[in-house]
Amino acid sequence: MHIAEGYLPPVHAAAWGVASAPFVIHGVRALTREVRANPESTLLLGASGAFTFVLSALKIPSVTGSCSHPTGTGLGAILFRPPIMAVLGTITLLFQALLLAHGGLTTLGANVFSMAIVGPWAGFAVYALLRRSGVPLMVGVFFGAFVADLSTYCVTSVQLALAFPDPGSGVVGALAKFGGIFALTQIPLAVSEGLLTVLVMRLLVQSSKGELTRLGVLLQGGAEKEAAVR
Amino acid sequence: MSRNAKINTLLLAIVAALAALPLALGLGDHKEEPFTGADGEAETAITEIAPDYEPWFAPLYEPPSGEVESALFALQAALGAGVLAYYFGLRKGRRQGEARAAAAGDGRAPGSGSAGAAGSVGSGA
Numbered sequence: 001m002h003i004a005e006g007y008l009p010p011v012h013a014a015a016w017g018v019a020s021a022p023f024v025i026h027g028v029r030a031l032t033r034e035v036r037a038n039p040e041s042t043l044l045l046g047a048s049g050a051f052t053f054v055l056s057a058l059k060i061p062s063v064t065g066s067c068s069h070p071t072g073t074g075l076g077a078i079l080f081r082p083p084i085m086a087v088l089g090t091i092t093l094l095f096q097a098l099l100l101a102h103g104g105l106t107t108l109g110a111n112v113f114s115m116a117i118v119g120p121w122a123g124f125a126v127y128a129l130l131r132r133s134g135v136p137l138m139v140g141v142f143f144g145a146f147v148a149d150l151s152t153y154c155v156t157s158v159q160l161a162l163a164f165p166d167p168g169s170g171v172v173g174a175l176a177k178f179g180g181i182f183a184l185t186q187i188p189l190a191v192s193e194g195l196l197t198v199l200v201m202r203l204l205v206q207s208s209k210g211e212l213t214r215l216g217v218l219l220q221g222g223a224e225k226e227a228a229v230r
Numbered sequence: 231m232s233r234n235a236k237i238n239t240l241l242l243a244i245v246a247a248l249a250a251l252p253l254a255l256g257l258g259d260h261k262e263e264p265f266t267g268a269d270g271e272a273e274t275a276i277t278e279i280a281p282d283y284e285p286w287f288a289p290l291y292e293p294p295s296g297e298v299e300s301a302l303f304a305l306q307a308a309l310g311a312g313v314l315a316y317y318f319g320l321r322k323g324r325r326q327g328e329a330r331a332a333a334a335g336d337g338r339a340p341g342s343g344s345a346g347a348a349g350s351v352g353s354g355a
Contacts, residue, residue, distance in 0.1 A: 002269065003269075003272070004269055004272075004273055004285070005285065005287055005288060005289045006285030006286050006287035006288060007272075007273060007276060007285055009286075010286065043317055043320070044317070046313050046317065047313060047314055047317040047318075049310075049313075050309070050310040050311070050312075050313035050314045050317070051310065051314060052310070053306055053307070053309055053310030053313075054306075054307050054310030054311050054314065055310075056306075057303045057304075057306040057307035057310065058307065059267065059303070060248075060249045061249055061250075061252045061253050061257075061258070061265050062252055062257075062268075063252050063257055064257070064268075065252070065257045065258030065259070065260065065261050065264050065265060066258070066261075066265060066266055066267065066268045066271055067265050067266065067267050067268065068267070068268040068269075095306065096306070097289070098290065098291065099291065099293075099302050099306075100293065100299060100302050100303060100306070101289035101291065101292040101293060101299075102269075104287065104289060105287070105289075105290070106286075106287045160272060160275075160276070164275075164276050164279045164280050164283070165279075166279055167279065174279060177275055177279070178272060178275060181268055181271045181272050181275060182268055182272065185268050186268075188248050188252075189248075191248060192244075192245045192248050192249065195241045195244055195245050196241070196245055198241060199238055199241045199242065200314075202234070202237070202238060202241075203238075203318055206234070207318060207321035207322060207325065208321055
C-alpha cells in the first residue's frame, strides 16, 4: 500500500511529513516512558513490532486480481495504544523503504500517516468503543484490526487522489479510481488481518495474562469470560 | 487436539482459504498480468491521470532483481516470525518452569506447611 518513492509531488510529500512528525515524536516519548516504567514490556513491544514486520511482508492475492499486504498495526495499537504504534510502524516503513524500495523516503511522511497513525488510531477507537459497549474481547480485537488495516488503505487512496485529481472528474473521480485499486483489494486482507490478530491475542491471553492485565486489555481479577480461556 | 488448538487451526485455515480462493477462482484472469501488486497498479493509474508526471526521487537502493527482492521480503517475514516465536517460546518455557516449581513445592508442601504452622503456633505461644 505504500506510495512509491517519488510518486507524491514535493509539496504533498513535505505536508504529510509535517503532519506525521509530531505523532512520531510523541510516540517516541511514549515508548521511552513505557520501557522505563516497565522494562519487562520490552519483550511484548518487540513482539508487536515483529507482528507488523511479518504481516507487512506478506503479499496476499485478493478478489480484484491483484496482490496487497496487511499492516499488522491493530495489535500494537490495542496493546500499547496508538502513539507507540506510530513508532513501530515507522520502523517497519523505514526498513521497507531503505532495503526493499517499497514505499520511499520522500513518501515516508504520507505512508507513516496512513499506516502508523490513522490505521492504529481508527482501529483502537473502534476496539475501545466496542469494548465499552460490552462486546467480547476477541470481537473487539477482530474489528479493531480490521478497521486499522482498511482505514490505512482508504487514507492512501485519499492521499493519491489529492495529489493526482482526475482531469475530468476531479478529486472524487480519482478517489474512486484509487479506492478501487487499494480499498477494494484490501477488504478480504483486512478480514485476514483481523483473524490473525485474534489468533495472536488468543496466544497472548494464554501466555501473558499478567502483562495483558497490566496493559488493561484483560480486566483485573480475570472476571471476564475471555480471561478464562485456556 | 484441545478445543483451543482447534479454534486456532480454524482461524489459520480461514486465512489460508481467503488467500487461495482468488487464485483458485481465477479472479485475476481478466488481467494481462494477474495478481501483480496493488502499488504497481496505483503507479499505472497515476500515469493515466497525469501522463506528464515524472517521479522526482528514486530509491537509494533498489534490489537488483525480483529474486533479491523476494529474498529481502522473506528476510523481513523471517525476522518478524523469529521474534514472535522467541516471545511465545520464552513465555511457554517460563510457564512450564513455574508449573514445575509449583508442583515440586506442592510435593513438599504438606510437611513444610505443617512445620510452618507448628512454628507459628510455637512462636505464638
